Amino acid sequence: MSLRVRQEQGTIPWEPDAYGQSHLGGPLEVWRSAGPCQLLVFAAIHGDEAETTTALSKTLRHLTNPSPHCAVVLAANPDGLIRGTRANARGVDLNRNFPTKDWQSDPVLHRYTLDAPREVALSPGDSPGSESETQALIRLIQELKPEAVVALHAPLACVDDPNDSKLGRWLSKRSGLPLVPDVGYPTPGSFGTWAGEQRLPVVTYEFGLITPDEAVRKQVPVLVELLTQPIQQ
Numbered sequence: 001m002s003l004r005v006r007q008e009q010g011t012i013p014w015e016p017d018a019y020g021q022s023h024l025g026g027p028l029e030v031w032r033s034a035g036p037c038q039l040l041v042f043a044a045i046h047g048d049e050a051e052t053t054t055a056l057s058k059t060l061r062h063l064t065n066p067s068p069h070c071a072v073v074l075a076a077n078p079d080g081l082i083r084g085t086r087a088n089a090r091g092v093d094l095n096r097n098f099p100t101k102d103w104q105s106d107p108v109l110h111r112y113t114l115d116a117p118r119e120v121a122l123s124p125g126d127s128p129g130s131e132s133e134t135q136a137l138i139r140l141i142q143e144l145k146p147e148a149v150v151a152l153h154a155p156l157a158c159v160d161d162p163n164d165s166k167l168g169r170w171l172s173k174r175s176g177l178p179l180v181p182d183v184g185y186p187t188p189g190s191f192g193t194w195a196g197e198q199r200l201p202v203v204t205y206e207f208g209l210i211t212p213d214e215a216v217r218k219q220v221p222v223l224v225e226l227l228t229q230p231i232q233q
């Protein structure tokens with residue numbers, strides 16, 4: 001696949017489809033693959049991880065045409081992204097809202113900064129899968145039927161792959177981030193847990209604690225390869 005010259009990378013050269021609406025009525029957008037969807041890559045299910053959206057957008061802008069095999073969601077939580085919050089506009093951490101066997105109604109505690117204690121309380125939702133963004137992502141996956149999903153997060157600096165898959169090992173090697181089997185704490189109601197229950201392999205690609213500019217320099221070449229080369233399975 002040919003890549004665009006830098007001067008043309010200001011915009012994404014093809015249009016997305018809406019796969020639903022956020023709580024505030026914003027579009028949930030997917031840039032579809034040209035052929036059958038083997039892989040879905042999504043960013044910013046946590047609205048305060050904007051560097052994942054920037055890096056994935058710059059990746060799409062390298063391409064002249066849709067990826068042959070990979071569908072892309074730049075912001076799974078657009079309301080959080082525009083408000084700068086981890087949660088959606090209703091204060092729900094979407095990555096604890098998926099309808100899993102272990103979903104919990106307890107508040108989700110997260111760190112204000114990476115070195116702070118877990119003290120900021122967010123909601124996991126009124127019930128499993130209560131949020132429109134969660135429901136829409138599940139419907140999208142049921143429609144696309146990808147063979148695997150890569151979820152972009154920050155800033156834990158690792159590739160989390162409970163399946164130790166070829167894709168996870170490739171991403172770890174290519175990005176230089178360590179491969180880990182879990183993030184070291186329970187994540188009830190997370191996307192990864194839900195996908196595991198559906199037997200859908202998920203690799204969580206956690207950028208490090210780096211600037212958006214560094215995220216682009218370090219991660220975009222890896223993501224361009226992921227979108228343009230046959231996937232490692």
Ligand SMILES: [Zn+2]
Pocket residue numbers: 046049152153154
């Ligand atoms: Zn995250």
